[in-house]
Amino acid sequence: MTIYALSTGPGISGIAVIRISGEEASKVLTLLTSKPLPKPRVAALRKINKINTSELIDEGIILWFPGPESYTGEDMAEIQVHGSKAVVDALHKSISKIENCRLAEPGEFTKLAFQNGKINLLKAESVADLISSETEIQRQQAIKIMNGKSANRFNFLREKLLKILAHVEAKIDFPDEDLPKDILNEIKKSSDEVLKNLEKILDDQKVGEKIREGFKIAILGPTNAGKSSLLNHLSNRDVAIVSEIAGTTRDVIETHLNIDGYPVIVSDTAGIRESKDEIEKKGIKLSLNRAEEADLKLIVVEAKNLNFTDVLKGLLDENAILVINKLDLLKKDIDPEIKKINHVLISIKDNLNIDALILKIKNSLKNKFITSEDILITRERHRQHLEQCLNHLKNFNQKKEIEDFDKAAEDLRLATRHLGMIVGKVDVEEILGSIFNDFCIGK
Numbered sequence: 001m002t003i004y005a006l007s008t009g010p011g012i013s014g015i016a017v018i019r020i021s022g023e024e025a026s027k028v029l030t031l032l033t034s035k036p037l038p039k040p041r042v043a044a045l046r047k048i049n050k051i052n053t054s055e056l057i058d059e060g061i062i063l064w065f066p067g068p069e070s071y072t073g074e075d076m077a078e079i080q081v082h083g084s085k086a087v088v089d090a091l092h093k094s095i096s097k098i099e100n101c102r103l104a105e106p107g108e109f110t111k112l113a114f115q116n117g118k119i120n121l122l123k124a125e126s127v128a129d130l131i132s133s134e135t136e137i138q139r140q141q142a143i144k145i146m147n148g149k150s151a152n153r154f155n156f157l158r159e160k161l162l163k164i165l166a167h168v169e170a171k172i173d174f175p176d177e178d179l180p181k182d183i184l185n186e187i188k189k190s191s192d193e194v195l196k197n198l199e200k201i202l203d204d205q206k207v208g209e210k211i212r213e214g215f216k217i218a219i220l221g222p223t224n225a226g227k228s229s230l231l232n233h234l235s236n237r238d239v240a241i242v243s244e245i246a247g248t249t250r251d252v253i254e255t256h257l258n259i260d261g262y263p264v265i266v267s268d269t270a271g272i273r274e275s276k277d278e279i280e281k282k283g284i285k286l287s288l289n290r291a292e293e294a295d296l297k298l299i300v301v302e303a304k305n306l307n308f309t310d311v312l313k314g315l316l317d318e319n320a321i322l323v324i325n326k327l328d329l330l331k332k333d334i335d336p337e338i339k340k341i342n343h344v345l346i347s348i349k350d351n352l353n354i355d356a357l358i359l360k361i362k363n364s365l366k367n368k369f370i371t372s373e374d375i376l377i378t379r380e381r382h383r384q385h386l387e388q389c390l391n392h393l394k395n396f397n398q399k400k401e402i403e404d405f406d407k408a409a410e411d412l413r414l415a416t417r418h419l420g421m422i423v424g425k426v427d428v429e430e431i432l433g434s435i436f437n438d439f440c441i442g443k
Protein backbone atom coordinates (compact mmCIF):
# COMPACT_ATOMS: atom_id res chain seq x y z
CA MET A 1 0.00 0.00 0.00
CA THR A 2 1.11 3.50 -0.73
CA ILE A 3 0.05 6.13 1.79
CA TYR A 4 -0.33 9.86 1.40
CA ALA A 5 -1.25 12.75 3.70
CA LEU A 6 -1.00 16.45 4.25
CA SER A 7 2.06 16.83 6.49
CA THR A 8 1.77 20.53 7.23
CA GLY A 9 -0.91 21.93 9.53
CA PRO A 10 -4.46 22.21 8.22
CA GLY A 11 -5.90 25.62 7.31
CA ILE A 12 -4.71 28.47 5.12
CA SER A 13 -0.92 28.68 4.71
CA GLY A 14 1.62 29.86 2.16
CA ILE A 15 2.68 26.33 1.38
CA ALA A 16 1.23 22.89 2.11
CA VAL A 17 3.34 19.76 1.90
CA ILE A 18 1.79 16.45 0.90
CA ARG A 19 3.88 13.36 1.55
CA ILE A 20 3.58 10.05 -0.24
CA SER A 21 5.30 6.83 0.82
CA GLY A 22 5.26 3.40 -0.79
CA GLU A 23 5.76 1.54 -4.03
CA GLU A 24 3.50 3.80 -6.08
CA ALA A 25 5.19 7.05 -4.96
CA SER A 26 7.02 7.43 -8.30
CA LYS A 27 3.86 6.66 -10.24
CA VAL A 28 1.96 9.32 -8.29
CA LEU A 29 4.55 11.92 -9.26
CA THR A 30 4.65 10.99 -12.93
CA LEU A 31 0.87 10.78 -13.24
CA LEU A 32 0.32 14.16 -11.56
CA THR A 33 3.03 15.98 -13.53
CA SER A 34 3.00 14.01 -16.81
CA LYS A 35 6.79 14.29 -16.75
CA PRO A 36 9.67 11.98 -15.86
CA LEU A 37 10.86 11.90 -12.24
CA PRO A 38 13.26 14.66 -11.19
CA LYS A 39 16.73 13.76 -9.85
CA PRO A 40 16.57 12.26 -6.34
CA ARG A 41 16.41 14.88 -3.58
CA VAL A 42 16.53 17.82 -6.02
CA ALA A 43 13.62 20.24 -6.01
CA ALA A 44 11.81 20.63 -9.31
CA LEU A 45 9.08 23.09 -10.27
CA ARG A 46 6.17 21.30 -11.98
CA LYS A 47 2.63 21.88 -13.11
CA ILE A 48 0.41 19.52 -11.14
CA ASN A 49 -2.66 18.27 -12.99
CA LYS A 50 -5.70 16.28 -12.05
CA ILE A 51 -5.14 12.61 -12.79
CA ASN A 52 -6.04 11.58 -16.35
CA THR A 53 -6.89 15.14 -17.42
CA SER A 54 -4.79 18.14 -18.21
CA GLU A 55 -6.71 20.32 -15.77
CA LEU A 56 -4.23 22.21 -13.66
CA ILE A 57 -4.57 21.92 -9.86
CA ASP A 58 -1.65 24.15 -8.95
CA GLU A 59 2.00 24.72 -9.71
CA GLY A 60 4.52 23.63 -7.08
CA ILE A 61 7.76 21.97 -6.06
CA ILE A 62 8.14 18.23 -6.11
CA LEU A 63 10.80 16.13 -4.43
CA TRP A 64 11.66 12.50 -5.07
CA PHE A 65 13.31 10.37 -2.36
CA PRO A 66 13.91 6.83 -3.61
CA GLY A 67 14.06 4.27 -0.77
CA PRO A 68 15.78 3.20 1.32
CA GLU A 69 17.29 6.66 1.80
CA SER A 70 14.05 8.28 2.83
CA TYR A 71 12.31 9.05 6.11
CA THR A 72 10.20 5.89 6.00
CA GLY A 73 12.79 3.78 4.19
CA GLU A 74 10.34 3.30 1.29
CA ASP A 75 10.11 5.28 -1.94
CA MET A 76 8.81 8.70 -0.96
CA ALA A 77 7.67 11.87 -2.66
CA GLU A 78 6.81 15.34 -1.44
CA ILE A 79 4.60 17.80 -3.22
CA GLN A 80 4.65 21.43 -2.12
CA VAL A 81 1.63 23.39 -3.26
CA HIS A 82 -0.17 26.52 -2.12
CA GLY A 83 -1.76 25.93 1.26
CA SER A 84 -5.45 26.21 0.52
CA LYS A 85 -8.10 23.69 1.45
CA ALA A 86 -9.30 23.46 -2.15
CA VAL A 87 -5.83 22.79 -3.59
CA VAL A 88 -5.07 20.14 -0.95
CA ASP A 89 -8.49 18.51 -1.40
CA ALA A 90 -8.11 18.36 -5.19
CA LEU A 91 -4.66 16.83 -4.85
CA HIS A 92 -5.82 14.27 -2.28
CA LYS A 93 -8.74 13.34 -4.52
CA SER A 94 -6.46 12.82 -7.50
CA ILE A 95 -4.01 10.65 -5.58
CA SER A 96 -6.85 8.58 -4.12
CA LYS A 97 -7.80 7.57 -7.67
CA ILE A 98 -4.45 5.87 -8.20
CA GLU A 99 -4.53 2.17 -7.47
CA ASN A 100 -3.15 1.01 -4.11
CA CYS A 101 -3.05 4.53 -2.68
CA ARG A 102 -4.83 5.47 0.53
CA LEU A 103 -4.80 8.24 3.11
CA ALA A 104 -2.25 7.65 5.88
CA GLU A 105 -3.28 6.94 9.45
CA PRO A 106 -2.06 9.13 12.32
CA GLY A 107 1.68 8.64 12.84
CA GLU A 108 1.92 6.11 10.01
CA PHE A 109 4.98 7.67 8.31
CA THR A 110 6.93 7.56 11.56
CA LYS A 111 5.64 4.06 12.30
CA LEU A 112 6.98 2.91 8.92
CA ALA A 113 10.30 4.59 9.69
CA PHE A 114 10.48 2.56 12.90
CA GLN A 115 9.36 -0.70 11.30
CA ASN A 116 11.90 -0.29 8.51
CA GLY A 117 14.66 0.27 11.04
CA LYS A 118 15.25 3.92 10.18
CA ILE A 119 14.64 5.13 13.75
CA ASN A 120 14.24 3.53 17.18
CA LEU A 121 11.19 3.84 19.41
CA LEU A 122 12.66 6.61 21.54
CA LYS A 123 13.31 8.65 18.44
CA ALA A 124 9.78 8.04 17.18
CA GLU A 125 8.40 9.26 20.49
CA SER A 126 10.63 12.29 20.50
CA VAL A 127 9.46 13.24 16.99
CA ALA A 128 5.93 13.40 18.44
CA ASP A 129 7.22 15.40 21.42
CA LEU A 130 9.07 17.85 19.20
CA ILE A 131 5.99 18.39 17.05
CA SER A 132 3.86 19.12 20.09
CA SER A 133 6.46 21.10 22.03
CA GLU A 134 5.16 24.49 23.14
CA THR A 135 8.02 25.83 25.24
CA GLU A 136 11.78 26.03 24.88
CA ILE A 137 12.50 23.50 27.62
CA GLN A 138 10.18 20.96 25.92
CA ARG A 139 11.90 21.51 22.58
CA GLN A 140 15.33 21.05 24.16
CA GLN A 141 14.30 17.81 25.84
CA ALA A 142 12.73 16.38 22.67
CA ILE A 143 15.72 17.21 20.50
CA LYS A 144 18.20 15.66 22.96
CA ILE A 145 16.29 12.39 22.94
CA MET A 146 15.90 12.56 19.18
CA ASN A 147 19.67 12.76 18.99
CA GLY A 148 19.99 9.49 20.87
CA LYS A 149 20.84 10.77 24.33
CA SER A 150 18.76 8.18 26.17
CA ALA A 151 18.88 5.45 23.51
CA ASN A 152 22.68 5.38 23.75
CA ARG A 153 22.58 5.04 27.51
CA PHE A 154 19.94 2.30 27.52
CA ASN A 155 21.71 0.41 24.73
CA PHE A 156 24.99 0.63 26.61
CA LEU A 157 23.41 -0.88 29.74
CA ARG A 158 21.64 -3.53 27.67
CA GLU A 159 24.92 -4.57 26.06
CA LYS A 160 26.37 -5.06 29.53
CA LEU A 161 23.46 -7.32 30.50
CA LEU A 162 23.82 -9.28 27.26
CA LYS A 163 27.48 -9.94 28.05
CA ILE A 164 26.57 -11.29 31.48
CA LEU A 165 23.85 -13.38 29.88
CA ALA A 166 26.37 -14.91 27.49
CA HIS A 167 28.49 -16.08 30.45
CA VAL A 168 25.51 -17.40 32.37
CA GLU A 169 24.20 -19.28 29.34
CA ALA A 170 27.61 -20.79 28.71
CA LYS A 171 27.49 -22.15 32.23
CA ILE A 172 24.05 -23.68 31.54
CA ASP A 173 25.30 -25.29 28.33
CA PHE A 174 28.38 -26.74 30.05
CA PRO A 175 27.12 -27.44 33.58
CA ASP A 176 30.12 -29.50 34.59
CA GLU A 177 32.58 -26.74 34.01
CA ASP A 178 32.90 -24.23 36.79
CA LEU A 179 32.91 -20.60 35.80
CA PRO A 180 36.36 -19.18 36.44
CA LYS A 181 36.61 -16.90 39.48
CA ASP A 182 37.48 -13.84 37.44
CA ILE A 183 34.36 -14.28 35.28
CA LEU A 184 32.15 -14.62 38.35
CA ASN A 185 33.71 -11.44 39.67
CA GLU A 186 33.12 -9.69 36.40
CA ILE A 187 29.46 -10.75 36.40
CA LYS A 188 29.03 -9.37 39.89
CA LYS A 189 30.78 -6.12 39.06
CA SER A 190 28.84 -5.59 35.85
CA SER A 191 25.42 -6.35 37.25
CA ASP A 192 26.04 -4.13 40.27
CA GLU A 193 27.08 -1.34 37.96
CA VAL A 194 23.94 -1.66 35.80
CA LEU A 195 21.82 -1.82 38.94
CA LYS A 196 23.33 1.38 40.33
CA ASN A 197 22.88 3.10 36.98
CA LEU A 198 19.22 2.12 36.81
CA GLU A 199 18.59 3.34 40.34
CA LYS A 200 20.20 6.65 39.51
CA ILE A 201 18.17 7.07 36.31
CA LEU A 202 14.95 6.26 38.18
CA ASP A 203 15.72 8.73 40.95
CA ASP A 204 14.88 11.74 38.77
CA GLN A 205 11.93 13.40 40.56
CA LYS A 206 10.02 12.73 37.30
CA VAL A 207 11.47 15.90 35.79
CA GLY A 208 11.39 14.53 32.23
CA GLU A 209 7.71 13.66 32.45
CA LYS A 210 6.92 17.04 34.01
CA ILE A 211 8.68 18.83 31.17
CA ARG A 212 6.79 16.82 28.58
CA GLU A 213 3.37 16.99 30.21
CA GLY A 214 3.58 20.32 32.00
CA PHE A 215 4.06 21.31 35.61
CA LYS A 216 0.72 21.12 37.43
CA ILE A 217 -0.44 24.07 39.51
CA ALA A 218 -3.78 23.82 41.33
CA ILE A 219 -5.56 26.91 42.64
CA LEU A 220 -7.45 25.92 45.76
CA GLY A 221 -9.25 27.55 48.65
CA PRO A 222 -12.62 28.54 50.08
CA THR A 223 -15.39 29.97 47.90
CA ASN A 224 -15.19 33.61 46.85
CA ALA A 225 -11.50 34.00 47.74
CA GLY A 226 -10.62 35.06 44.20
CA LYS A 227 -9.37 31.76 42.75
CA SER A 228 -11.04 32.23 39.37
CA SER A 229 -9.90 35.86 39.32
CA LEU A 230 -6.33 34.64 39.84
CA LEU A 231 -6.56 32.11 36.99
CA ASN A 232 -7.87 34.80 34.66
CA HIS A 233 -5.14 37.19 35.75
CA LEU A 234 -2.37 34.63 35.19
CA SER A 235 -3.78 33.63 31.79
CA ASN A 236 -4.38 37.22 30.73
CA ARG A 237 -7.89 36.37 29.60
CA ASP A 238 -11.28 35.44 30.97
CA VAL A 239 -11.09 31.68 31.23
CA ALA A 240 -13.25 31.20 34.29
CA ILE A 241 -16.41 32.97 35.43
CA VAL A 242 -15.77 35.40 38.28
CA SER A 243 -18.69 36.31 40.49
CA GLU A 244 -19.48 37.31 44.04
CA ILE A 245 -21.89 34.36 44.19
CA ALA A 246 -20.16 31.67 46.23
CA GLY A 247 -19.97 28.30 44.51
CA THR A 248 -19.77 29.66 40.93
CA THR A 249 -16.90 27.40 39.84
CA ARG A 250 -17.87 23.76 39.99
CA ASP A 251 -15.81 22.04 37.34
CA VAL A 252 -12.04 22.11 37.13
CA ILE A 253 -10.94 24.70 34.56
CA GLU A 254 -7.51 24.27 33.02
CA THR A 255 -5.25 26.53 31.01
CA HIS A 256 -1.80 25.91 29.58
CA LEU A 257 0.70 28.66 30.25
CA ASN A 258 4.31 29.26 29.37
CA ILE A 259 6.05 30.77 32.40
CA ASP A 260 9.63 31.70 31.49
CA GLY A 261 9.82 28.77 29.09
CA TYR A 262 8.42 26.28 31.60
CA PRO A 263 5.25 24.48 30.52
CA VAL A 264 2.57 24.89 33.16
CA ILE A 265 -1.00 23.64 33.45
CA VAL A 266 -2.97 25.79 35.88
CA SER A 267 -6.29 24.53 37.13
CA ASP A 268 -8.95 26.54 38.88
CA THR A 269 -11.17 24.50 41.15
CA ALA A 270 -14.44 24.65 43.04
CA GLY A 271 -14.26 26.48 46.37
CA ILE A 272 -13.89 24.16 49.32
CA ARG A 273 -16.79 24.43 51.80
CA GLU A 274 -19.48 22.31 53.41
CA SER A 275 -22.13 21.97 50.74
CA LYS A 276 -25.42 20.13 50.37
CA ASP A 277 -25.59 20.66 46.61
CA GLU A 278 -24.71 17.33 44.92
CA ILE A 279 -23.01 18.93 41.91
CA GLU A 280 -20.99 21.28 44.07
CA LYS A 281 -19.96 18.35 46.27
CA LYS A 282 -18.68 16.54 43.20
CA GLY A 283 -16.77 19.68 42.21
CA ILE A 284 -15.16 19.86 45.66
CA LYS A 285 -14.10 16.24 45.36
CA LEU A 286 -12.46 17.06 42.02
CA SER A 287 -10.69 20.01 43.71
CA LEU A 288 -9.20 17.72 46.32
CA ASN A 289 -8.07 15.25 43.64
CA ARG A 290 -6.33 18.08 41.82
CA ALA A 291 -4.66 19.10 45.06
CA GLU A 292 -3.20 15.63 45.36
CA GLU A 293 -1.86 15.52 41.80
CA ALA A 294 -0.50 19.06 41.80
CA ASP A 295 3.21 19.85 41.78
CA LEU A 296 2.38 23.21 43.36
CA LYS A 297 -0.72 24.35 45.19
CA LEU A 298 -1.79 27.97 45.40
CA ILE A 299 -4.05 28.18 48.44
CA VAL A 300 -6.07 31.35 47.98
CA VAL A 301 -7.84 32.89 50.98
CA GLU A 302 -9.36 36.28 51.77
CA ALA A 303 -7.25 38.62 53.90
CA LYS A 304 -10.24 39.64 56.04
CA ASN A 305 -11.37 36.11 56.69
CA LEU A 306 -8.52 33.81 57.63
CA ASN A 307 -10.37 30.94 59.27
CA PHE A 308 -8.55 27.86 58.16
CA THR A 309 -10.63 24.75 57.98
CA ASP A 310 -8.88 21.46 58.66
CA VAL A 311 -9.05 20.66 54.97
CA LEU A 312 -7.17 23.84 54.09
CA LYS A 313 -4.62 23.27 56.84
CA GLY A 314 -4.01 19.81 55.41
CA LEU A 315 -3.26 21.28 52.00
CA LEU A 316 -0.66 23.71 53.29
CA ASP A 317 2.51 21.65 52.91
CA GLU A 318 5.95 22.32 51.43
CA ASN A 319 4.46 22.27 47.92
CA ALA A 320 2.01 25.05 48.68
CA ILE A 321 2.04 28.82 48.62
CA LEU A 322 -0.52 30.61 50.76
CA VAL A 323 -1.97 33.42 48.66
CA ILE A 324 -3.79 35.97 50.81
CA ASN A 325 -6.01 37.95 48.44
CA LYS A 326 -8.13 41.11 48.72
CA LEU A 327 -5.38 43.04 50.44
CA ASP A 328 -7.28 46.17 49.33
CA LEU A 329 -10.03 45.38 51.85
CA LEU A 330 -7.65 44.76 54.76
CA LYS A 331 -7.60 47.46 57.41
CA LYS A 332 -5.30 45.90 60.01
CA ASP A 333 -2.17 43.76 60.00
CA ILE A 334 -2.51 40.00 59.52
CA ASP A 335 -2.10 37.45 62.27
CA PRO A 336 1.61 36.92 63.17
CA GLU A 337 0.99 33.15 63.24
CA ILE A 338 -0.06 33.23 59.58
CA LYS A 339 2.98 35.31 58.69
CA LYS A 340 5.17 32.35 59.60
CA ILE A 341 3.73 30.34 56.69
CA ASN A 342 5.19 30.75 53.20
CA HIS A 343 2.72 33.35 51.98
CA VAL A 344 2.18 36.32 49.73
CA LEU A 345 -0.33 39.14 50.22
CA ILE A 346 -1.98 40.27 47.01
CA SER A 347 -4.90 42.17 45.60
CA ILE A 348 -6.03 41.03 42.21
CA LYS A 349 -8.47 43.92 42.05
CA ASP A 350 -5.78 46.57 42.56
CA ASN A 351 -2.99 44.51 40.94
CA LEU A 352 -0.90 44.56 44.13
CA ASN A 353 2.04 42.17 44.65
CA ILE A 354 1.08 39.87 41.78
CA ASP A 355 4.70 40.12 40.58
CA ALA A 356 5.86 38.79 43.94
CA LEU A 357 3.49 35.84 43.58
CA ILE A 358 4.70 35.09 40.04
CA LEU A 359 8.29 35.24 41.27
CA LYS A 360 7.48 32.71 43.98
CA ILE A 361 5.86 30.44 41.38
CA LYS A 362 8.91 30.77 39.13
CA ASN A 363 11.26 29.87 41.96
CA SER A 364 9.23 26.82 42.74
CA LEU A 365 9.32 25.82 39.06
CA LYS A 366 13.07 26.28 38.87
CA ASN A 367 13.59 24.03 41.86
CA LYS A 368 11.42 21.31 40.36
CA PHE A 369 12.91 21.55 36.89
CA ILE A 370 16.58 21.47 37.76
CA THR A 371 17.69 19.49 34.75
CA SER A 372 20.72 17.38 35.22
CA GLU A 373 22.29 15.61 32.28
CA ASP A 374 20.85 12.39 33.63
CA ILE A 375 17.21 12.98 32.82
CA LEU A 376 16.40 10.10 30.50
CA ILE A 377 12.82 9.20 31.34
CA THR A 378 10.15 11.25 29.61
CA ARG A 379 7.22 8.86 29.72
CA GLU A 380 5.58 6.49 32.16
CA ARG A 381 6.31 3.71 29.64
CA HIS A 382 10.06 4.16 30.11
CA ARG A 383 9.71 4.23 33.88
CA GLN A 384 7.71 1.02 33.99
CA HIS A 385 10.22 -0.91 31.87
CA LEU A 386 13.13 0.41 33.90
CA GLU A 387 11.46 -0.56 37.15
CA GLN A 388 10.75 -4.04 35.80
CA CYS A 389 14.32 -4.33 34.60
CA LEU A 390 15.60 -3.28 38.01
CA ASN A 391 13.41 -5.83 39.81
CA HIS A 392 14.54 -8.70 37.61
CA LEU A 393 18.13 -7.67 37.98
CA LYS A 394 17.78 -7.60 41.76
CA ASN A 395 16.33 -11.12 41.61
CA PHE A 396 19.24 -12.19 39.43
CA ASN A 397 21.75 -10.74 41.86
CA GLN A 398 20.22 -12.69 44.73
CA LYS A 399 19.99 -15.97 42.85
CA LYS A 400 23.45 -16.15 41.43
CA GLU A 401 24.87 -16.29 44.95
CA ILE A 402 23.28 -19.73 45.37
CA GLU A 403 24.33 -20.84 41.90
CA ASP A 404 20.77 -21.36 40.71
CA PHE A 405 21.79 -20.63 37.17
CA ASP A 406 18.68 -21.62 35.25
CA LYS A 407 16.42 -19.29 37.18
CA ALA A 408 19.05 -16.60 37.31
CA ALA A 409 19.35 -16.70 33.52
CA GLU A 410 15.59 -16.23 33.17
CA ASP A 411 15.68 -13.14 35.40
CA LEU A 412 18.53 -11.77 33.40
CA ARG A 413 16.70 -12.40 30.12
CA LEU A 414 13.64 -10.56 31.42
CA ALA A 415 15.74 -7.66 32.66
CA THR A 416 17.41 -7.39 29.25
CA ARG A 417 14.07 -7.63 27.49
CA HIS A 418 12.56 -4.75 29.46
CA LEU A 419 15.55 -2.55 28.78
CA GLY A 420 15.30 -3.44 25.10
CA MET A 421 11.62 -2.59 24.98
CA ILE A 422 12.32 1.04 25.83
CA VAL A 423 14.40 1.50 22.71
CA GLY A 424 12.34 -0.98 20.68
CA LYS A 425 14.88 -3.75 20.34
CA VAL A 426 12.40 -6.57 20.85
CA ASP A 427 9.02 -7.57 19.56
CA VAL A 428 7.02 -4.51 20.43
CA GLU A 429 3.82 -4.82 18.36
CA GLU A 430 1.66 -4.41 21.43
CA ILE A 431 3.14 -1.08 22.42
CA LEU A 432 3.30 0.33 18.89
CA GLY A 433 -0.37 1.24 18.80
CA SER A 434 -0.27 3.22 21.99
CA ILE A 435 2.67 5.29 20.80
CA PHE A 436 1.72 6.05 17.21
CA ASN A 437 -1.96 6.66 17.90
CA ASP A 438 -0.96 9.90 19.65
CA PHE A 439 0.42 11.30 16.40
CA CYS A 440 -1.50 13.40 13.95
CA ILE A 441 -1.97 12.39 10.32
CA GLY A 442 0.93 13.19 8.01
CA LYS A 443 3.70 12.58 10.59
Ligand SMILES: Nc1nc2c(ncn2[C@@H]2O[C@H](COP(=O)(O)OP(=O)(O)O)[C@@H](O)[C@H]2O)c(=O)[nH]1
Residues within 6 Å of the ligand: 222, 223, 224, 225, 226, 227, 228, 229, 230, 241, 242, 243, 244, 245, 246, 247, 248, 249, 271, 325, 326, 327, 328, 329, 346, 347, 348, 349, 350
Ligand atom coordinates in the same frame (compact mmCIF):
# COMPACT_ATOMS: atom_id res chain seq x y z
N1 LIG B 1 -11.98 43.64 46.76
C1 LIG B 1 -11.50 42.62 46.05
N2 LIG B 1 -12.34 41.75 45.44
C2 LIG B 1 -11.81 40.73 44.72
C3 LIG B 1 -10.42 40.55 44.58
N3 LIG B 1 -10.22 39.46 43.85
C4 LIG B 1 -11.43 38.96 43.51
N4 LIG B 1 -12.42 39.74 44.05
C5 LIG B 1 -13.86 39.55 43.94
O1 LIG B 1 -14.25 38.44 44.74
C6 LIG B 1 -15.38 37.78 44.17
C7 LIG B 1 -15.10 36.30 44.02
O2 LIG B 1 -14.08 36.12 43.03
P1 LIG B 1 -13.87 34.77 42.28
O3 LIG B 1 -12.63 34.90 41.49
O4 LIG B 1 -15.10 34.35 41.56
O5 LIG B 1 -13.64 33.81 43.53
P2 LIG B 1 -13.57 32.21 43.60
O6 LIG B 1 -14.90 31.76 44.10
O7 LIG B 1 -12.49 31.92 44.59
O8 LIG B 1 -13.27 31.69 42.24
C8 LIG B 1 -15.65 38.47 42.85
O9 LIG B 1 -16.70 39.38 43.02
C9 LIG B 1 -14.34 39.19 42.56
O10 LIG B 1 -14.53 40.35 41.76
C10 LIG B 1 -9.54 41.51 45.22
O11 LIG B 1 -8.33 41.46 45.16
N5 LIG B 1 -10.15 42.51 45.95
Ligand SMILES: [Mg+2]
Residues within 6 Å of the ligand: 227, 228, 229, 240, 241, 242, 248, 249, 269, 271
Ligand atom coordinates in the same frame (compact mmCIF):
# COMPACT_ATOMS: atom_id res chain seq x y z
MG1 LIG C 1 -14.29 30.38 41.12
